[in-house]
Amino acid sequence: MAMKNSTISALIVILALFSSSHVSYGELRLGFYSKTCPNVEQIVSQVVKDAFSKNSTLAPLMLRLYFHDCFSNGCDASLLLDGSASEKTAPPNLSVDGYALIDTVKTAVEKNCTGVVSCSDIIALATRDLVTLASGGKTRYEIPTGRFDGKVSSAATVKLPGPKMSVSDTIKMFEDRNLNVTDMVLLLGGHTIGVAHCSFILDRLYNFKNTGKPDPSMNTTLVEELKKQCPKDSVEQVINLDQDASSSNIVDASFYKQIRSRRGILHIDQLLATDPLTSDVVMNLANGNDFLARFGQAMVKLGSVGVLDKVTGEIRTSCRSCKNPLCT
Template sequence: MRSTSHSVVLALGLILLTLISQCYGSPLYVGYYQGKCWNHNIEKIIFGVVKEKFEKDPTIVAGLIRLQFHDCIVRGCDASVLLDGPKTEKTAKPNLSLKGYEVVDAAKEVVEKICPGVVSCADILAIVARTSVFLAGGKWYYVETGRRDGVVSKESEALANLPSENMPVRDAIHLFASRGLTKEDFVILLGGHTVGVTHCDKFSHRLYNFHNTGKSDGRMHKGMLYEMKKICPRKDNGHNNKVYFTYNPRSHYRIDNTFYKQLLVNQGVLEIDANIGRSPLTNSIVKKLAYSPDYFYNKFGPAMVNMGRVGVLTGNQGEIRKSCRAANYYHKY
């Protein structure tokens, strides 16, 4: 049982943040903005912005987690996914369904008013993702900050680097390893699918023509297959219909281990989800996460921290944007 309430944990976390600067042997460290914005607690201010948005729309949790992932996995955690413009990352097909930009914009606007030109969009993206995880029932974790913003954003790089919903497990593990992330990081980060929705076009091949067999994916739970076919008819007009990643309505917007429990009974929606539940490379990790709620509760934050270290810009690299949607000077996307 977790006896400490979320509010108490948050209060302790924000107090400790003003007292410590925990370095991890990298240019990023916890408490980077302490003393850089007078006596303002930047993370507490951003927390308030996200909380207000979350109370109106809990779907932002999945959106903000996914937004940070789609940023970090391409050029590194440099907020390049936020840049507007022709042929930028956000114009790539896998990014067209991204949500949460308005939350980042709102946080940046508030921070710029009290501390202009200091807080990077890349750090804001990491902080809003952490805050949403906490508000959705996840464990508070300390965000390392000190990133600077990139000025290049290319659609082609997003298309080349973002993993597909059907990527084989071995290939996904290699992709994450190339970013300095472990196999366990990969499986735990995929647990972000415990919140939010996907669309029928992301998995309809499993319902009607799995790997060009003309049949359904035989691994899919029969009851789930029946329900998914009702939501996602074979006709094209059903491809944009939404499906929750988890069957349990109480878990739709909660950070918990329901996702992994479903994988063990063949109720993973996306092909990559189903694959990690069955692959000998990842099945033992999935079981550990499914059987122990506290294991996922304690591990998701550290996996997000690890992801947040990928390809960061620090020192004289990059810039601090005035707007998260535009670089401070002209460049070709």
Template sequence: MSKALALVVVLFLVLFCEKCYGELRVGFYEGKCGLTNVEDVVQNVVNTWHIEKKEKDIPAALLRMQFHDCFVKGCDASILLDGFISEKQAVPNLSVRGYELIDAIKEALEAKCQGLVSCADIISMATRDAVVLGGGKWYDVETGRRDGNVSLASNVNLPAATISVSDSIKLFASKSLSQYDMVYLLGGHTVGIARCSLFKDRIYNFNNTGGPDPSMSPWLLAELKGKCPRISLFFDNTYPLDVKTPSLVDNSFFQEIKRGNGVLQIDQQIALDELTKNIVDDIVSDPDFYTKFGEAMVKLGRVEVLIDGQGEVRKSCRVVNEKPFIFGGFH
């Protein structure tokens, strides 16, 4: 190969892979479904679901779903699989929502291009569209993932609300995510709610002291005492994670944790710990939070993905594909 031809090939590969990460790339499905734009189909279903079902908390539901999926054996849609011992049955996942929306998106895509779009990619695209619905900024989603075929509740080991900042940084690092990514991804708590049982110890018996967490503002302490009584036999009430704009994807979550209004212990601690407080300070004063939050979501979507011949593209997001029967056994 001549030097000139070799240079042309190198330049072509550089240009072609400008938006690639391994086998993931922006626009993976372009031209693969005739005249149908796969991402438009996903966005239309998300928007229609939001309007017709009147579900205003789609952003919180899908942000949580993507995080819970990617942090357990990678972004392979294993959280969507049904089963008595599947990831859905793990305690942290019992309150995950949004499955019916993913089903609706999959049905719409299968009607257009059967067996083309993975459930793992649907989660990433739908989450992005939900973020936009919640007031966030559009970000390009890399696609090309394939679906996993193993889903076990025993594999679910998600970080607790009481995890320390240093341990959280180590956990995110094990997923090739930096402490900056971690802080921005925790910013997903700008939408959504938490049950009192997740933070009641901060109100009444922080670290077995018999009193409240001293890092909590007096205002928040009074609020949570009113919402979460010390003894509640039948009800586990909820409280928004962003006390100012709980339905909007914005940086008010970070503004509030700076004031001592973090509901979960880890949320409050990232504003206080020497390892992360400067990052929080920067986010509070950064008008471009939306772009950087989107970048962190893209990095989350790269965690331990299945590509090429790995995994499969499920026909239904709830079950693995049936293997064709061949003479002498199953293939």
């Protein structure tokens, strides 16, 4: 995958959140598997690297999976569980993917360390490695481990921010998970890569708020460009979330520059640039060179939401089914 030149330093940004392999972050810590599975991160990294070399779209897929799992019911891999009414079946999760990669990583890890490493930790590690790869190697944040897997997965419990929500309502949802406004803007910056279905923006192109006209907050040139890609009867067509063609597959600050130029795809993304609650953060990220490090910090913070322990959780040997017979 070709990588564009960037104003960000070519040096790899190592996010030094911890000074020791045994410093904790909540109930989590670096080096959690140092004795039980010391090479787990190398195993995960190699599997992910091989998969990414064949399919770079795995990066946005895994970012979305990580967010959807952690945000709804905490980082417990409950999204991975199969079932007729599991989290997978909730409408916001029907387009989530990346499960096959987690299965592959889990198989490789189990061959070396049977019944030791949780699926929730594998999600966190695999996502970190894909962010590194999608940034062209410009960032690598350290992610603490020690999560346990959930025993319950119910579609009825899924609660995620929607693309048409207001900024204030979205902030409230993040704050309920101990994530602040800056965390929210950074995590939505994950839209620096990936795509959205045209169906999510048809109203913005053709009939915004039943006016029969496009959303006036969207750049008029972009509106005309997107109408060619998203006709009124669009169903399966997709468009890049970052409309800078040279950067749409790269984890960088381009997303913030695009939304400041009224080129946001999702309505909530565009609102970030104009709402007084978030506009200063967006401007700072668009103009500065520290997005990668700060994004890593936000990803680590997200990874601490709703973490289970050995009493409330388990270590699954298969990420799609519970080890505990009482699992639902």
